[in-house]
Amino acid sequence: MNNKDLFLFSIFILSGCSSFNLDSVTSLGQKFMETRSESGPYFIKEHDQALVLNLDNNKRELFVLDSSINNLDIWKNDEDISLISFNGKLLRSYGYNNNFDIVFDSNIQEYLYMDNGHVDTYISLSNPNSGLLEMTLDYKLIKSGKMSKFQSNEIFEYDLIEESFNVPKIYWKGKNYYWIDKNLKVWKSKQIINPNGDKIYIDLLK
Numbered sequence: 001m002n003n004k005d006l007f008l009f010s011i012f013i014l015s016g017c018s019s020f021n022l023d024s025v026t027s028l029g030q031k032f033m034e035t036r037s038e039s040g041p042y043f044i045k046e047h048d049q050a051l052v053l054n055l056d057n058n059k060r061e062l063f064v065l066d067s068s069i070n071n072l073d074i075w076k077n078d079e080d081i082s083l084i085s086f087n088g089k090l091l092r093s094y095g096y097n098n099n100f101d102i103v104f105d106s107n108i109q110e111y112l113y114m115d116n117g118h119v120d121t122y123i124s125l126s127n128p129n130s131g132l133l134e135m136t137l138d139y140k141l142i143k144s145g146k147m148s149k150f151q152s153n154e155i156f157e158y159d160l161i162e163e164s165f166n167v168p169k170i171y172w173k174g175k176n177y178y179w180i181d182k183n184l185k186v187w188k189s190k191q192i193i194n195p196n197g198d199k200i201y202i203d204l205l206k
Contacts, residue, residue: 049064049065049204049205049206050062050063050064050065050205050206051063051075051202051203051204051205052150052202052203052205053077053083053200053201053202054200054201054202055198055199055200055201056198056199057201061077061079061081062077062078063075063076063077063081063083064076064077066082071086071087071109072084072085072086072091072104073085073086079095080095081093081094081095081096082094082095086104086108086109086112087112087113087184087185087186088178088180088185088186088189088202088204089108089112089163089178089186089191090102090191090193090200091104093193096193096194097127098125098126098127098193098194098196098198099125099126099127100123100124100125100126100193100194101123101124101125101126102121102122102123102135103121103122103123103132104121105121107119107120107121108121108137111137111139112139113139113159113161113163113178113180113184113186114139115139115140115141115161116139116140117137117138117139118136118137118138118139119136119137119138120134120135120136121135121136121137122134122135123135123167125194125195130170133167133169133170134167134168134169135165135166135167136165136166137163137164137165138163138164138165139161139162139163139164140161140162140164141159141160141161141162142160142161142162142177143159143160144157144158144159144160145157145158145160146158147179147187147188149187149204149206150187150188150203150204150205151205151206152206156181156182156187157181157182158179158180158181158187159179159180159182160177160178160179161177161178161179161180162175162176162177163175163176163177163178165192167195170195172195174192174197175192176189176190176191176192177189177190185204186202186204187203187204188201188202188203188204189201189202190202
C-alpha cells in the first residue's frame, strides 16, 4: 500500500462516523499529496488565509491555506512541510522528522473545545512507526478575557481552552492550549506534536 492509499485509509476507513463522502476525501488526499512535490516562496495576497508557526521558539514559518474541504484545512509552507487541521486542531503533519496522524471522526467534531468534553481517538507516529495508538482528549475552560489579533491588533473576547491528551501505551501525556473567539475560531494555540516535547506555537493571521 503506497503513502497516498495509507492516507486515504486512515481518514476515510478509520473515521467511521464522520460526515465525509468519498469524493471529498479523495480530493483531500490528492491535495495533500500535491504538497509533497510543490515548493516555492509564498506571497500573501489579500484573499489568502495564513498562519505563523513557531517550532520551539526557534524560527517563525509562514503557512498558507492551500485548500479547505469539509472543514479540514491544508496548510503548507515553502519548505515542503504540510499540515492538516480542523478548526485549529492539528491532525496530521508531513515533512518533520517525526510526523503524527490523529484519526478524525465525529467525536472530535462534536466535543472539540467543549468545556468538560471528552474524545476517544487514535494517533500514529512515523519515527519510529508506532502503528495506531489509543489516545484520549479532555477539554477544560481555563479563563476568558480580551486579547488582540496577531496581525490586525483588533481586540476580541476569547476563551482559553486546555486540551489534556494521553497516549497510555507509550506513556505520553501533555497539555495543549487554544485561544478561541466566541464563534469557536482559534486565533492562537500551543500544541505538542511528538513525545520529544516539540511544541508548535501558532498565530492565525486572518
